[in-house]
Amino acid sequence: MDEDRQQAAYRPAPAIAQIEEWIADPVAPADFPKTEIRFRNDRAAAEIGLAGLSDAQWAAHFGRFEPLEDNLPRPLALRYHGHQFRVYNPDLGDGRGFLFAQMRGRDGRLMDLGTKGSGTTPYSRAGDGRLTLKGAVREILATEMLEALGVNTSRTFSVIETGEQLWRNDEPSPTRSAVMVRLSHSHIRIGSFQRLLAHEQQAEMEQLVDYCLQHFPGPPPPDGTPAREEPAIRLMHNVVERMADLAASYMVAGFVHGVLNTDNMNITGESFDYGPWRWLERWDPDFTAAYFDHGGLYAFGRQPEAIHWNCGQFAVALRLLADSDPLVAALNRFPDLYMAAVARRWCWRLGVRPRGAEPDRALVAASEKAMRESGERPDAFFFRLRKALAAGEIPAELAEALEGYESTGCEHEYWSDDAPQSMGIDQVEEIWSAIDERDDWQPLVNKVAALRRMGAAHGPAPVPAGHAPDSREPAGEAR
Template sequence: MAEPDAAGFLPARHHADLGDAFFDVVEPADFPKHVLRWRNDRWARRVGLGNLTESEWIAHFGRFEPLPGSLARPLALRYHGHQFRSYNPQLGDGRGFLFAQLRDPVDGRLLDLGTKGSGETPWSRGADGRLTLKGGVREVLATELLEARGVNTSKSFSLIETGENLFRGDEPSPTRSSVLVRLSHSHIRIGTFQRLAYLGDQDGLRRLVDHSIRHYMPDAWSEDEGARTLAFFERACANVARMGAEWTAAGFVHGVINTDNVTVTGESFDYGPYRFLPVYDPKFVAAYFDPVGLYAFGRQPGALRWNLCRLAECLIPFASPARLELAVNGFDGLFAGALARATLDRLALEHGEPAADLDFVSALYGFMASSGVPFERFFFDWRGGPESERRAGESPAAGLYAGVDFAPVRAGLLGRRPTGAANLSHPYFGGNPCTLLIEEIEALWAPIAEADDWSPWRAKLEEIATAAEAFGTLIPGRS
């Protein structure tokens, strides 16, 4: 079997250094077949795995033969968490594991290859440890479009159909099975800290804080325990605020913002029920099992702040409670500033004075909420601000831009200079915006379920890649 690219693949195994109190060594499922459905060649090339043949790819990401120099065996990670605000000490990786770690040769970041649907673990709680093929198909779509829209997200690295019939209550059964591999910056969740606090394991908490700083926030290191713990928490708050702001600017509703689904690095991941907004609607809910709208679109920032409060509680033995509280109280300001930056970046407009940017963004989303303009249509029509005035005047939504309510938004758009990222000469901006509403996802799944026809799904992924190229968010693989 060929080795990964020796010049680019940089294996690591730092999570194993935490010790076996943080994970369980597990065995992957033995699947009856392996059909490769998605291979993220762009990111594979970037991290030195692009030279693998299909059979080698399946060996590593379907049968989980270890990558040289990385983890010798898969690790099911241990954590707890609040699920819809109810604490659950019975969580942990129930259908996934940490398969490998590696370094990004471009920026040096530590990366994880983690799985979803790879079999039962000690934390499966009677479930089968599997992933439906539809779930895998949906996650690939989510991560590709979020990356295109500038969200710091996990990457769907591999999707392999595995030949089993699964029974689920929320889709027609039996249904097809799959195993997904994600490329992520970290799998250290708020719930990872909660578990140690619940067990009263202060030594473990210290080790986890220091591990997180060394590998994800090295600039936060200090020989003073209180200072470095506070610096760690402040960076976690900034990371999570930025993630929430990027969700808002992308029109994305995560659906399940539990503490086990939020990492301290602020990388969006774990896409079960999710939605992209048709129009700006703070009450829009993604999960059918969220009847009160706890995680509705407009409540996502508050949910993230609540989760950070739970992280702060875990850190009280090591840092000043008053300083931790002060950091949490700064979340709203962090989120507002990050939302202004993310929104202006989506429009390819230069940032200005913070107060003016905040006022503009507030007016912009107020207009979107009151007018009912299609969410992605607005960002498509007005990318580049003054450079798109004519384009916007020819849009199907042009009538909405002619009213008096739009006047302050128009002034803000036309009064800002475009950045070099506007890229309006790209053919993408001569067509229609790339969207991914729930009706579209169902329409993409239907031919797969009925006739094993993957062509519409692959065409959609090409469309998303074209949008990413136009937005300048398409991260090139290494040649």
């Protein structure tokens, strides 16, 4: 890696100022008793020109939230509504976080630094605006694992322990506190549009559509698409394409987000805001990550349906600007786009070259059947199959489905390991226990390094036709 690739220039770009007046409220960060850096993602920081910050500067910016040079002069709590478990809630908004800064990444994309646990805002309601240290550690693990498995995800940028004792009903209390910063490609949600619909703010809706098309552009809708030149229709197609790929990436990763509400759906198709997430222990469509999801609305196998439904709510919001028919036409593309994305990503994770829609879908179906019958962990299944195919060995249970497929190989040393990297709840608890009981952060450091090594072995995930590939570094050391 050359030096320019290691450290991009810092390019502040507070674009949200264009729409700040009606999409956000200025807020003040909490004044924490201490700011002790526990995790700084220098790999991500290098992409936005901030890896050169000293630890003192890092703590000042991401623990005390002193403004970055030529950036937002004060934090902004974003306004939005949303469907939560399909019940509309107008009493939302950033309740324990805010948008802190925006800048251009190495690839020119607009990037956000947003917070979690940074204090109360006008939208905190009865909350304390804080984040537990365990919650921050879990978010590090979730984002690092997802990134390694090719999911378009926010990245945990910084975790700073803040010295407060927090009381929570769902974990032993009092517990340690932290403030987290995430690096994301936008924080504009489906719920941001829903709020404008609820208030019948047509002019602001037009401005938000233009903002999204300007800063998060995508390919034009297919030829012959109704009203394909209308800005709202263009954005609808972009969002449907991105969401279909996001849904597919969850399924191929064996990941359960847990809370797929519309206020947790970023219009860039980037996954973020991790609460009760889990990875599958076995291929079980009914597995639910959130203990409060009693009906299994966001169970593993229902995630594509949930994300498609959320796209439908986006279409409803855009009715403020566009006719129904072209919006429905865009929405109806989701199932085919999703199936194509699953096949594309499945072949990528298995390490084979795609052969076409029909054989690829047959391969996916046969693989799912094999996992259900064997009870094998998805992580172990993909790891075992990829190594076998690279060695020219065809497992009997998939011999017919794999006929004619060409292996892409296993050159990286990771594929010589005895077992794959995984993220079971027991591993998460072991890493947290070392921190909680002995203040031992080495298991976390080791796990992040191992996950980044796995990501380097997989290489970049395939992207939908017409969409720009992700420019993130495929490897690096944790700090």
